[in-house]
Amino acid sequence: xxxxxxxxxxxxxxxxxxxxxxxxxxxxxxxxxxxxxxxxxxxxxxxxxxxxxxxxxxxxxxxxxxxxxxxxxxxxxxxxxxxxxxxxxxxxxxxxxxxxxxxxxxxxxxxxxxxxxxxxxxxxxxxxxxxxxxxxxxxxxxxxxxxxxxxxxxxxxxxxxxxxxxxxxxxxxxxxxxxxxxxxxxxxxxxxxxxxxxxxxxxxxxxxxxxxxxxxxxxxxxxxxxxxxxxxxxxxxxxxxxxxxxxxxxxxxxxxxxxxxxxxxxxxxxxxxxxxxxxxxxxxxxxxxxxxxxxxxxxxxxxxxxxxxxxxxxxxxxxxxxxxxxxxxxxxxxxxxxxxxxxxxxxxxxxxxxxxxxxxxxxxxxxxxxxxxxxxxxxxxxxxxxxxxxxxxxx
Numbered sequence: 001x002x003x004x005x006x007x008x009x010x011x012x013x014x015x016x017x018x019x020x021x022x023x024x025x026x027x028x029x030x031x032x033x034x035x036x037x038x039x040x041x042x043x044x045x046x047x048x049x050x051x052x053x054x055x056x057x058x059x060x061x062x063x064x065x066x067x068x069x070x071x072x073x074x075x076x077x078x079x080x081x082x083x084x085x086x087x088x089x090x091x092x093x094x095x096x097x098x099x100x101x102x103x104x105x106x107x108x109x110x111x112x113x114x115x116x117x118x119x120x121x122x123x124x125x126x127x128x129x130x131x132x133x134x135x136x137x138x139x140x141x142x143x144x145x146x147x148x149x150x151x152x153x154x155x156x157x158x159x160x161x162x163x164x165x166x167x168x169x170x171x172x173x174x175x176x177x178x179x180x181x182x183x184x185x186x187x188x189x190x191x192x193x194x195x196x197x198x199x200x201x202x203x204x205x206x207x208x209x210x211x212x213x214x215x216x217x218x219x220x221x222x223x224x225x226x227x228x229x230x231x232x233x234x235x236x237x238x239x240x241x242x243x244x245x246x247x248x249x250x251x252x253x254x255x256x257x258x259x260x261x262x263x264x265x266x267x268x269x270x271x272x273x274x275x276x277x278x279x280x281x282x283x284x285x286x287x288x289x290x291x292x293x294x295x296x297x298x299x300x301x302x303x304x305x306x307x308x309x310x311x312x313x314x315x316x317x318x319x320x321x322x323x324x325x326x327x328x329x330x331x332x333x334x335x336x337x338x339x340x341x342x343x344x345x346x347x348x349x350x351x352x353x354x355x356x357x358x359x360x361x362x363x364x365x366x367x368x369x370x371x372x373x374x375x376x377x378x379x380x381x382x383x384x385x386x387x388x389x390x391x392x393x394x395x
Contacts, residue, residue: 001076001085001384001393002026002312006063008089008124011035013062016382017070017077017084026077027070031062036213043069044076044389052282060135077388084139087132088389090180090381091143092121092228095171099148100388103129103141111143114171117227120237142389148226150176152218157316158289160225169352176222178204180381182212185324187384190217199317204379207235207279207325211306213313221316223309229265232305235279235299238268239305244262260380265276274298281329281336304341310340314347320372323349326379334359341374348372 001021014030029043039056043049043066050069053249061226079083084319095100097110108126115122129141157281158173166172185202200214213221223231249260255290266273271279271348275294277287287295314320327338334356341351348371353363359376366374 001390003389004066004084004087005382005385005389006089008059008128011332013066013109013128013350015063015066016386018383018386020089020386021170023386025148025382029066031065033058036255041065045070045075048075050075052147058131059124063132063136064168071231076305081116081139086140086142086389086393088142088385089125089129090385091125091145092177093118093175094143094145095175097131098145098151100142100392103133103143107143116227116348121228128226144180144385144388145393146177146179147175148388149179150212150222153221157221158184169253172226174222174225175227176210176212176219177224177228178208178209178210178212178221178222180221180384181326181379182210182222183288183333184380184384185212185377186217187374188380189214189324192375192377193322195321198321199319201317201320201323203310203323203325203330203340204327205325205330205333207357208237209234209302209306209327209329211313215317223311225237228275232309233273233302234269236269236271238264238272240269270298270302273301280331282395285335299339303336306340309365319348321372322364322375324375324377326377328342331359331376331378337365337376339376349374 003018003020004020005016011034012030013034015028016025017027019026025383027043029044032040034056035058037055038053041054042051056065058344063296070076070078070288071080079158085349093114094107094110095114097107101107108129111126113120117241132141134389159167160172181204182202182373189198189200190196197216202212202214204210208228209235212219223232229237246260250257267280270284274284277292277295278284284295285300288299325331329336338351341349350367352365352367353373354365359365363376364373365376
């Protein structure tokens with residue numbers, strides 16, 4: 001069985017084709033600037049790769065072009081598009097619909113209901129799914145929701161301190177996101193340590209960041225709440241924010257509520273704290289090294305928030321067998337890893353500086369005497385989505 005896994009943005013389409021018999025990647029590619037006069041298209045199939053430009057008006061055409069690349073007589077890895085059993089989507093927020101679902105009008109309606117709290121994620125997925133359903137009806141579409149992994153979070157960590165009727169009627173609760181990544185870390189940690197009862201704190205750090213407390217492979221707590229805008233500071237999204245500040249901002253700036261929220265979702269986070277320098281960790285570290293105080297402040301706030309949540313999750317789990325760093329920053333940011341783990345020896349968390357500085361791929365970076373293991377594990381969200389899609393088709 002071959003599964004095409006799609007990761008969508010408002011003007012982008014990235015994909016991986018996986019052979020689920022061996023769980024190996026057959027191809028990967030992507031298209032940026034969809035809808036523009038000139039789109040950037042890339043594909044890698046085995047040792048062959050190609051980068052070119054073309055006009056790609058919408059996501060349905062992007063998928064059709066992807067299938068044409070995969071079935072190319074000279075370089076393709078498929079005899080025909082019929083070999084693709086399904087397209088699996090790393091969908092974000094379905095609210096009342098979660099887990100793994102075949103895309104139906106009811107699923108799209110549920111996603112639309114959650115668009116106000118996932119404005120950067122749900123609308124492009126909904127639009128693309130509708131287009132693909134119309135233009136490629138022969139290929140099943142499957143949504144693997146990010147919230148699905150967090151359905152095991154106990155009510156005490158799920159409910160906000162608001163009237164309970166609001167929580168139940170309007171689905172206002174801590175949903176948690178990055179589910180595919182945290183699920184992979186839970187599975188892979190159990191494989192590496194040879195135990196199924198592990199207490200793991202998964203630190204998915206990147207342009208979008210979150211932590212998850214995992215016990216025996218199940219989510220117990222997550223930093224993101226009702227929306228992917230919450231929790232840790234993101235690259236350009238605000239993270240946790242006092243709701244009572246919003247009326248004051250509306251009065252001071254003359255902006256509407258929608259305008260303030262849009263600004264916090266595009267000019268907040270590390271970009272905002274740094275005074276507009278950048279939301280990219282590499283840029284901030286370079287600027288901070290050059291003496292820029294605002295860039296250093298952004299780094300300090302980011303690390304402090306990670307450590308604050310890490311401490312709460314250590315209490316939730318009663319300690320941790322492993323702390324795992326993943327995501328673009330988690331996998332590549334040795335300074336961030338060192339800062340997060342600094343001065344935690346009393347808690348049995350001790351980083352080995354030499355190992356931390358020499359990370360290549362999957363690596364253990366804890367000191368020999370550390371009670372808690374510390375790992376860098378590259379995530380594989382696409383594999384999780386493909387596994388979930390395969391399981392749904394077979395059921």
